Amino acid sequence: MTVLHEVQDAGPAVEIVSRRDAIARGLRLYFTGVPCGRGHLSHRIVKNWACVECKKNWDAVDPKAKLRRKARYEADVDKNRESARSWARDNAQRVRANVAAWQELNRERLPGYQKNWRSKNGASVRAAAKRYAKKYPEKIRIKQANRRAKKRAALGSYTSSDVVEIRELQRGRCAYCPTALDKFHIDHIIPLAKGGTNYRSNIQLLCQPCNNKKYSHDPIEFARSIGRLL
Template sequence: MTHLKRCYRCDTGKPSNADYFHRDARRKDGLYAYCKSCVAKAHADAKYSRNAQNECARQRRIAADPERNKRYWAEWRDANREQTRSSAKRYRDANPEIRAVYERNRRARLRSAEGRHTLADIKNLLEEQGHLCGYCRASLDKYHTDHKQPLSRGGSNGPENLIAACPPCNLRKGTRTADEFALLNGEGEFWAKS
């Protein structure tokens, strides 16, 4: 029969052995008063508290002299240029969809277009269209995110002006509006109007 020992912190009875309690030669039973899980939690809490204090101090230092922080990171980037580049390349290669959204938003900013969209907006758009091309209704294995009203013709970069299209349709459409492209294809209007 296993003898139970009560943990003084969580007040739970656990088997009185080294699997549940750390050894402590100073105690009569040779086991620490708190169970291992309570000790681990106490250490984690203490570490979090120290880290929180350190983080607050760091934030105060940055707020006191933000230029010093900018200089520090600029110097670090210069000293670790190759590491920074390889890290950025790994991220871009691992997240092509996020990179595409970033590039579309960047191009729109350069054209002074209003609005911006996120990867979540693109995923919602694909769901709304049932993963079908907004022009020809072909299944979208690969897709392009197109602007219904092109940026070059004053269109916005917000999600309301986007449509998911198959590559052939998007490349054929060029700088036409979605309605012009639908007329060109003899359809009158495109099916994915929102």
């Protein structure tokens, strides 16, 4: 049976979760339903058992505490960032659970928080986007293609993994000619303009000449025009 309690730091009703269960579920916070030594009925922090409400009060009593923590972090930013990244890689499932839990607790605040963060970190956001695009050009290409299809009200979407599998099924060659697909165009078998979907089942890979010739033609008519069908 789920037991709910009113909690000082997280809204009107919260599920009882032991520290052990919180660790197993990859959560950052847990809640016992028992007040701390100072009488706060609040979440506790998994990594150090601390009461969240007490921590808020500590920072209020000693406003320089946060500055000292920031100073320790900035004393060796690169080392601390790498340490944080290493921990996140080793605890990916826990990180995802923590993010999901935070988003659930802050659902109403989230859009404003994200907008505010992007406005304050615009340069780093753009730099990260450029690095990602350079590292994963095919994923960006597919994301843009899915967006265009969505604007045209086409049903479905496909992923970079789908494209890799389709290329393997085509044995690395164009769907209409024996050209090796070192570079390829992603084509909708039934064109979107003719009511085709954007599902994987309607995707094929073509060389540039074949894609230019096919354009938005019906696949059967095009196959006949190049002698692939009678």
